[in-house]
Amino acid sequence: MEKTFYGDLLPKLELLDKTFTNEIDYYRNTESAKNDIDPIEHFKHRIKSEKSLKEKLARRHLPITIESAMAELTDIVGFRIVCTFIHEIYAIADYFKNHPGLNLLIEKDYVKYPKPNGYRSLHLIFEYTDGVLAHIPFELQIRTVSMDCWASLEHQLKYKHQIKDPELIVTELTRCASIMASIDINLQTIYQIIKENDA
Amino acid sequence: MNLLIVEDERELSNALAVLLEHQGYQIDVAYDGEEGLNKIHSNYYDGMVFDRMMPKMDGVRLLQTIRSEGNTTPVILLTAKSEVEDRVEGLNAGANDYLSKPFSMKELIARIEAMLRSSSASTSGELHFKDVLLKKDSEELQSKFSVISLCRKEVNLLTVFFKTPGKLIEKNICLSQLGPDADLKELKIYIAYLNNKLASIKADTQIIETAEGYLLSD
16 A cells, blocks of 8 residues: 655654554453453554545545644544443443543544444544653544444445435435444343342 | 124124134134133234123223333224214224124225324324334334334334333233243343343333333433
């Protein structure tokens, strides 16, 4: 992937990508050791490609420069954690919100307040408070498997321009989102019942 | 569809059962008001036919009892009297229709069918409680913050609570909304599903359990 647009900043962004990935691995390992269950189903991370960075700046009518990207965009470095249950979303979020080296800049809770199309996920924008990585914002998205499954399908459809009856597809996708959210809650409820029985 | 006939005249009730079964209905028969009440507490019915005059508990008292418990199943009252006051008493007690004896079987069947049609029309659509909208047709629960899907059993159960908010609903009535094979353990899980779904859309209400049953907090 070409990232020449980033110039001298690239090593710093790569370090940020590595550093926070290590933080996630550490959380995952300590929680797995404590509870015998890996709280993370899967995890992805990326530095935004030059092409999609330029597209995003253009969409927002911003100058196509690295300076404006660093000043205006908060997801140049992005992480996505996919977990099994809804309560894990908030447990993971709390861990990083209470992390002494991190400062939470923005929190958007699309789990409690879904987007009109049905999109559900928790978005957190953090920055490191000290050191070489200080004050570079990065995005952490946390969602369940079913939220992730829905988002993947919706993302794929965005790039298919010749859909017959797009309004119907959008309505049906929104309906699927609320059915999947319903299943998430049923699974969470069953999890709670099992936990209560264990106690 | 399941129908319950509560009629102490055995010949009449058995004849009615045979005739209605022939029309494709599943029929359950009780021969006095108390037996009728027990059956209503332990089964789900789409419609019911009560005789006005019966031993142990008459049709009007049976009707008053089930309505006070939150049961909204449509009922036709059969009455030997055709006095205005008796008809009014029956309708006031919560009957959806009445028929004076003697009646023609054809008319009773036509009235049952009409009652079930109008019941399914009136129970479709939307129910509001506080800031929450229960959309029965699309099986969704909606607030200004979010929308979540429900399954048919959850819709049936929540409908009873939305029709009688703040009022205690006996566990047997709740159970009857989940179908004939449901038990109290299953009911408990469905109540938990509904409470978590109400919380997920930030609804300002929850279903509360008491020793006798459940109620929707208002």
